Amino acid sequence: MEIIVFKKSSTKSLLANGSLTLKEYRCKCYSKFCTTTLVNTNTINAFRLTRGVFGGPIEITSGYRCQFHNKKVGGISNSMHLIGSALDLRPAEKDFTAYELDRLENLAKLYFDVVIRYEGFIHCHMLDSEDMDPYLDKEQ
DSSP, rough: EEEEETTTTTOOOTTTOOOSSSHHOOOOOOOOOEEEEEEHHHHHHHHHHHHHHSSSSSSEEEEEHHHHHHTTOOOTOOOOGGGEEEEEEEETTTTTTTHHHHHHHHHHHHSEEEEEEEETEEEOOOOGGGGGOTOOOTTT
């Protein structure tokens, strides 16, 4: 795994064919203090593979988040979004069906370490190791 740091203003493409831009991945806040974007290369690769098999456009509703924006949207304090290792995804069609979201969820499980279903989207992230997963209940 490699974490790459980009300036938020960068217009770089994250995939060689130009099909994923930094604009799609970066923090959605407008804070003047949010100046960088962290990108986990394993997360980008898992997204590329998922989209390739899905065969249609996938919207990234949330990628990297700065601490300010993560707190604003109710993210957990050790969210994988904070280190560029998480994506929230949904089919890009305006009126996608539950079947399409189910299909996206099942495909994402093939490539991401963790996939969690929420109302209208799926959260996907990559780990260095399982003991780092903030979403697992350690007291089970």
